Amino acid sequence: MPEGDTIFRAAAALHRALAGRVVTGFDTALAPLARVHDDSPITGRTVDRCESVGKHLLITFSGDLVLRTHMRMSGSWHLYRPGERWQRRPNAMRVRLDTDTWVAVAFDVPVAEFLTTRDLGRSRALNTLGPDLLSPAFNRDEALARMAGAGARSIAEVLLDQRVIAGIGNVFKSEVLFLCGIHPDRLASMLAPADFARVVDVAVPLMRANTGAAASSGIVTYRGLRRTTRQASGEETLWVYGRVGKPCRKCGTPIASAKRGIDARSTYWCPACQPLP
Numbered sequence: 501m502p503e504g505d506t507i508f509r510a511a512a513a514l515h516r517a518l519a520g521r522v523v524t525g526f527d528t529a530l531a532p533l534a535r536v537h538d539d540s541p542i543t544g545r546t547v548d549r550c551e552s553v554g555k556h557l558l559i560t561f562s563g564d565l566v567l568r569t570h571m572r573m574s575g576s577w578h579l580y581r582p583g584e585r586w587q588r589r590p591n592a593m594r595v596r597l598d599t600d601t602w603v604a605v606a607f608d609v610p611v612a613e614f615l616t617t618r619d620l621g622r623s624r625a626l627n628t629l630g631p632d633l634l635s636p637a638f639n640r641d642e643a644l645a646r647m648a649g650a651g652a653r654s655i656a657e658v659l660l661d662q663r664v665i666a667g668i669g670n671v672f673k674s675e676v677l678f679l680c681g682i683h684p685d686r687l688a689s690m691l692a693p694a695d696f697a698r699v700v701d702v703a704v705p706l707m708r709a710n711t712g713a714a715a716s717s718g719i720v721t722y723r724g725l726r727r728t729t730r731q732a733s734g735e736e737t738l739w740v741y742g743r744v745g746k747p748c749r750k751c752g753t754p755i756a757s758a759k760r761g762i763d764a765r766s767t768y769w770c771p772a773c774q775p776l777p
């Protein structure tokens with residue numbers, strides 16, 4: 501599942517390719533989008549900017565129109581040169597934006613809607629989002645307050661709740677808790693303010709490093725792979741995620757894993773480095 505860093509990178513790539521360009525063609529497999537296009541065509545508008553808000557990707561066009569997409573489990577945006585062969589089947593195309601130099605294609609996005617700026621201000625999906633870890637305006641105090649108020653839920657579940665903090669997905673959840681030495685099953689209501697501060701202060705630089713914005717920290721994305729360790733090798737890019745039964749990189753204890761929560765998302769941890777009190 502794409503996490504905040506992936507969406508941030510996708511938005512940055514789309515922005516570099518499309519911003520300031522005129523849309524020369526538009527196609528969609530989604531009827532509600534097609535209806536908007538019929539009434540007030542997307543073709544001929546200029547792309548003003550592309551940005552991420554949590555895991556939402558917003559493309560703003562001239563004439564007060566914003567395309568909001570959310571990838572959920574399966575969606576992705578691709579950029580192609582005109583005429584270049586797509587890496588996905590054409591019937592997976594949901595939205596296609598043509599400019600003279602690039603073609604942006606959204607494949608299998610389950611959520612896509614056109615909004616005006618006014619709609620955007622009222623959008624429940626966006627208004628309920630917690631502070632965005634990747635935003636330059638990230639509000640740390642607000643994030644800490646929301647975590648402290650998250651109640652008797654496991655910290656693993658709280659980190660995935662985009663209303664508490666926006667941007668963390670399943671991989672970063674396990675990696676951040678490992679780096680903080682916090683067992684994923686510990687209840688947020690039983691954690692101390694210092695624990696939340698540690699989680700946020702580990703998560704922010706880690707996620708920013710994976711957007712390519714903080715390569716000087718020594719943690720950089722390597723051929724598009726997500727990295728939380730400082731190893732360049734593809735085998736050693738993550739501390740615990742996906743490593744069930746393998747020795748902990750710090751202490752050698754076999755990494756544990758369990759599926760929990762409504763989506764049965766896998767959580768990984770080291771039983772020795774992340775003890776239950």
Ligand SMILES: [Zn+2]
Nearest residue numbers: 748751770773
């Ligand atoms: Zn360990």
